[in-house]
Amino acid sequence: MDDKRLLEVKDLKVHFFTDDGVVKAVDGVSFHIDKGETLAVVGESGSGKSVTSLAIMRLIPNPPGRIVGGEILFRGKDGQVKDLAKQDEASMRKIRGNDIAMIFQEPMTSLNPVYTVGDQIAEAIVLHQGKSKKEALELSAEMLDLVGIPEPRKRLSNYPHQMSGGMRQRVMIAMALSCNPSLLIADEPTTALDVTIQAQILELMYKLQEEIGMSILFITHNLGVVAEMADRVVVMYAGRAVEEADVTPTFKRPKHPYTMGLLNSVPRLDLAAEHQQRLEAIPGNVPNPLRLPSGCAFHPRCKYFQAGRCDTDIPLLQDTGGGHMVRCVRWAEIQAEQGVTA
Numbered sequence: 001m002d003d004k005r006l007l008e009v010k011d012l013k014v015h016f017f018t019d020d021g022v023v024k025a026v027d028g029v030s031f032h033i034d035k036g037e038t039l040a041v042v043g044e045s046g047s048g049k050s051v052t053s054l055a056i057m058r059l060i061p062n063p064p065g066r067i068v069g070g071e072i073l074f075r076g077k078d079g080q081v082k083d084l085a086k087q088d089e090a091s092m093r094k095i096r097g098n099d100i101a102m103i104f105q106e107p108m109t110s111l112n113p114v115y116t117v118g119d120q121i122a123e124a125i126v127l128h129q130g131k132s133k134k135e136a137l138e139l140s141a142e143m144l145d146l147v148g149i150p151e152p153r154k155r156l157s158n159y160p161h162q163m164s165g166g167m168r169q170r171v172m173i174a175m176a177l178s179c180n181p182s183l184l185i186a187d188e189p190t191t192a193l194d195v196t197i198q199a200q201i202l203e204l205m206y207k208l209q210e211e212i213g214m215s216i217l218f219i220t221h222n223l224g225v226v227a228e229m230a231d232r233v234v235v236m237y238a239g240r241a242v243e244e245a246d247v248t249p250t251f252k253r254p255k256h257p258y259t260m261g262l263l264n265s266v267p268r269l270d271l272a273a274e275h276q277q278r279l280e281a282i283p284g285n286v287p288n289p290l291r292l293p294s295g296c297a298f299h300p301r302c303k304y305f306q307a308g309r310c311d312t313d314i315p316l317l318q319d320t321g322g323g324h325m326v327r328c329v330r331w332a333e334i335q336a337e338q339g340v341t342a
């Protein structure tokens with residue numbers, strides 16, 4: 001793996017074996033994250049974003065889920081590259097929290113209501129860094145200060161329910177960062193918060209990333225957040241990546257009709273009001289994962305659909321130049337129709 005690379009996911013497949021059939025939640029997803037980089041994974045509900053991140057942490061509930069194929073190459077703090085898909089639970093325990101940390105949408109599901117905030121952060125530090133309880137509590141106060149919690153020493157003795165949603169999310173971030181992970185996985189970390197607090201938390205993550213130099217895998221529905229936070233973006237649809245590129249080309253010139261649809265369905269923050277196009281929702285719904293359409297899974301909703309081409313084989317992810325990857329057999333024709341020259 002390239003020296004600057006931290007994570008390389010290759011052809012990852014995660015399937016759930018349910019009573020109703022096999023849900024191919026992630027079915028051949030590849031992407032990479034370089035050191036210090038932020039990669040956003042976007043897509044509608046059910047596209048496989050969370051399952052991808054849980055697979056990296058090896059937290060897929062088994063049964064019914066299982067990684068059935070692919071590699072998750074990760075460079076540890078010691079410089080060694082390991083395939084996380086093949087690690088045993090003991091080895092993953094060392095990696096979780098230490099090398100890779102995760103923050104979720106709802107901090108109450110990850111914070112334990114019966115322990116104080118200080119005890120919870122300190123426990124992670126004792127476990128991963130081998131510090132004494134006293135040192136760990138001191139470091140916990142420093143972490144709370146770092147994430148902008150006023151009177152951090154006093155707050156150590158608070159229980160999670162004594163804090164607001166935004167403060168709890170800051171505690172989660174403090175806990176996640178307390179062991180200096182090289183990768184932070186943030187799964188919709190601000191969705192449950194109101195807009196002002198969302199902006200504060202995002203700004204905080206951005207600032208901490210600059211200071212600490214970690215990489216971030218950011219999972220979100222919110223394309224505005226992608227434009228603000230990420231260097232590169234992977235767009236997922238029905239368990240597959242359909243487009244992957246640097247954020248700027250993707251936002252200026254999306255090449256997959258699904259990405260175009262996603263962008264047309266939200267106001268463009270980078271354009272003045274008079275240049276805004278009419279917002280259009282993507283017609284139809286995300287397909288039932290047990291009965292995916294043939295060929296390109298997006299074809300029933302695609303305005304560029306052509307029978308016999310889009311509904312036969314699953315399109316390959318192609319490099320359209322400069323690492324801009326697209327999974328659409330018609331991408332070049334669509335660009336030409338739109339008058340875009342390469």
Ligand SMILES: Nc1ncnc2c1ncn2[C@@H]1O[C@H](COP(=O)(O)OP(=O)(O)OP(=O)(O)O)[C@@H](O)[C@H]1O
Binds near residue numbers: 047049050052061
């Ligand atoms: N425990 C499970 N058992 C069966 N199917 C599951 C399980 N967990 C996830 N899935 C399926 O995997 C698919 C992908 O789910 P995932 O949660 O990754 O989507 P997502 O893109 O993160 O959506 P959201 O934005 O709503 O979180 C869905 O079809 C979901 O139903």
